[in-house]
Amino acid sequence: MISRVLSPVLRRFPAPSVATQRRVTWIAALTQALIAVTGGVVRVTGSGLGCPTWPSCFAGSLVPVGGTEVPAWHQAIEFGNRLLTYVVVLAAIAAVLVVLRAGRRTELRRYAWALPLGTVVQAVLGGITVLTGLQWWTVAPHFLVSMVLVWLAVQLHVGIARPDDVDVVVAVPSPLRGLLVVATGVLALLLTAGTLVTAAGPHSGSTDVDRLTAVSIPALTQVHGDLLVAYVALLVGLLFSLRVVGAPAVLVRRTWVVVGVVLAQAVVGIVQYYTGVPEALVSLHVAGAAAVTAASAAVWAHTRQPLDASSSTTASTNRDSAAAR
Structure with missing residues (x-):
């Protein structure tokens, strides 16, 4: 309207x-x-x-x-x-x-x-x-x-x-698309767990409000760390699989970017945990979360490619141009 x-x-x-x-x-x-x-x-x-x-x-x-x-x-x-x-x-x-x-x-x-x-x-x-x-x-x-x-x-x-x-196709086989769906779900859980870790810490909101106390900070941090390891493992598996199936080079590059950003974010998170959660590192960690989200979103977006830019094998089994329009 x-x-x-x-x-x-x-x-x-x-x-x-x-x-x-x-x-x-x-x-x-x-x-x-x-x-x-x-x-x-x-x-x-x-x-x-x-x-x-x-x-x-x-x-x-x-x-x-x-x-x-x-x-x-x-x-x-x-x-x-x-x-x-x-x-x-x-x-x-x-x-x-x-x-x-x-x-x-x-x-x-x-x-x-x-x-x-x-x-x-x-x-x-x-x-x-x-x-x-x-x-x-x-x-x-x-x-x-x-x-x-x-x-x-x-x-x-x-x-x-x-x-x-131009017709658009999913430029990876369906199993790899499924792997990416799982990885994206783990990313969502990872971000959610990160907010809960913050909610239990000294920067939960105002200094005058209650923190999340139902679960201890070490327990929440462990869950957050486990999800991080799971996400990195899924990304590594995705990288190897993309190379095997001959996925578009741009998709492989974008996945490498995600791996690099996630590892950098992990370093920041570990340092802030062992240094008493200083304000500057918390802000940097938030920026890192946004960077991880953006880089992961770019991978998802690049799984769809113009038909003439995708391999014929992948394109023939993954047409979705009609749904996109």
């Missing part, structure tokens, strides 16, 4: 090139990851209640105010994070507009629309988080929704490069 209303207006502007579409969608993906990182900074600095009300910062004021018991630097950090939300929304709207103006396929339009809609959901979740005093059970979903939006933004960015009038 909205697309039909916008189309006559958008036709007055020149159609964006594929390069422009990729730049816009890259920015949209970057901002989705960036706001997750700044949200982590808010949490580790204890600035989550720097603006104690929502949607205004203070009662009767949309911006920070002086002369209150809330430190000015806490106000600045939390208000800066809220301002970034507007940048995220603008980037998401820009992605919708370029996809609509370029007349791209339905799949891409769905991904594009998911970004601004998801960002609105995030804003509401952020408000709930503030109004409940930064309870850990509101902070954790807030982060996980960000990872979902990063994943969708990467699907959009990668998909933009594929022509709309």
Whole structure:
């Protein structure tokens, strides 16, 4: 409905090139990851209640105010994070507009629309988080929704490069696609376990709220570590299998990137655990989680390739162009 209303207006502007579409969608993906990182900074600095009300910062004021018991630097950090939300929304709207103006396929339009809609959901979740005093059970979903939006933004960015009038195939055999589905499920569990580890630690939310105490930090950390090992093992198995079946080189390269990013993230996690969870490393770990999500999403997106770019053996058994449209 909205697309039909916008189309006559958008036709007055020149159609964006594929390069422009990729730049816009890259920015949209970057901002989705960036706001997750700044949200982590808010949490580790204890600035989550720097603006104690929502949607205004203070009662009767949309911006920070002086002369209150809330430190000015806490106000600045939390208000800066809220301002970034507007940048995220603008980037998401820009992605919708370029996809609509370029007349791209339905799949891409769905991904594009998911970004601004998801960002609105995030804003509401952020408000709930503030109004409940930064309870850990509101902070954790807030982060996980960000990872979902990063994943969708990467699907959009990668998909933009594929022509709309060329058949698309799954460029790996079905068993390998299944292996990737399992790996993605383990990644989701890994991210969830990571939020629970944080919920049980000193950076669960506000310093004035209860932590997750139902399970001990060592037990949660063990589960998180076990899931990490499982994910790396699945990635290594995927790498060997991709080489055996002669998968597209870009898919193999992207999988190597995921392995590298995951191992770097593991190092950060281990160091922060044994150094008392310092704030800077927690923020870096959040950035790493976003990087792992984005890199893994790129692997998923690259399993689908234009027909002429895929091997004939794989293509003949994995056609899915009809479903994509």
